[in-house]
Amino acid sequence: MKKILSNALGTREAYQLLTSSIGPRPIAFVSTSNKNSVPNAAPFCFFMGVTPSPPTIAFSVMRRGETKKDTIRNIENTRDFVVNIVDENLANAMNMASGSYPPDMSEFDVTGLTPLKSELVTAPRIAESPIQLECKLKSILDLGDVQASIVIGEIVCFHFKDGLLSDDGVVDIQKLRPIGRINENVYVRVTDFFEMNRPA
Numbered sequence: 001m002k003k004i005l006s007n008a009l010g011t012r013e014a015y016q017l018l019t020s021s022i023g024p025r026p027i028a029f030v031s032t033s034n035k036n037s038v039p040n041a042a043p044f045c046f047f048m049g050v051t052p053s054p055p056t057i058a059f060s061v062m063r064r065g066e067t068k069k070d071t072i073r074n075i076e077n078t079r080d081f082v083v084n085i086v087d088e089n090l091a092n093a094m095n096m097a098s099g100s101y102p103p104d105m106s107e108f109d110v111t112g113l114t115p116l117k118s119e120l121v122t123a124p125r126i127a128e129s130p131i132q133l134e135c136k137l138k139s140i141l142d143l144g145d146v147q148a149s150i151v152i153g154e155i156v157c158f159h160f161k162d163g164l165l166s167d168d169g170v171v172d173i174q175k176l177r178p179i180g181r182i183n184e185n186v187y188v189r190v191t192d193f194f195e196m197n198r199p200a
């Protein structure tokens with residue numbers, strides 16, 4: 001075993017170890033709206049479910065240098081957002097949306113994706129995404145020397161593409177075809193499955 005003490009690591013090295021050790025990671029394609037109502041979309045793979053009651057998710061937004069990313073500024077302002085799940089069809093648009101664009105340039109225009117009005121939040125959904133989770137902000141936790149904001153949101157409305165949900169209320173993963181991120185430019189498709197029974 002190779003031992004690496006964290007206090008010997010630079011930010012870049014720590015980031016590489018973190019992202020290549022913890023993977024594949026699901027991708028939250030987060031759509032928000034800024035104070036001029038310009039719709040914004042960006043992917044975040046430091047992303048997880050937190051609790052089912054109430055349904056809650058969390059994701060982390062790091063600073064771009066000293067500057068806050070559009071996503072966190074918009075969420076602080078509107079206090080809501082939508083997490084759009086990324087399938088293989090959305091991969092290219094998601095990647096394009098990860099570029100650093102000025103706040104008033106919409107990733108929807110850059111990518112050709114379609115903003116769709118939400119039921120309960122001001123942020124738009126991404127019409128092309130097979131699962132859209134409308135979220136209201138619960139809290140933001142700021143951590144780290146390289147500042148990262150953990151955004152915790154309560155899902156107030158789920159949207160599923162027709163045919164994706166089985167009668168027993170489970171998403172058919174083979175129809176969903178989600179992608180995950182490994183590191184930098186490396187992604188995975190979800191194509192290989194096996195089952196195990198849990199112990200009593």
Ligand SMILES: Cc1cc2nc3c(=O)[nH]c(=O)nc-3n(C[C@H](O)[C@H](O)[C@H](O)COP(=O)(O)O)c2cc1C
Binds near residue numbers: 040
């Ligand atoms: C697949 C993928 C996952 C990403 N995950 C994160 C993440 O978890 N946290 C983060 O701060 N940036 C992440 N990024 C980078 C942001 O998407 C990027 O900084 C984006 O420009 C932010 O846009 P915004 O300024 O519109 O919020 C990721 C990029 C890609 C391609």
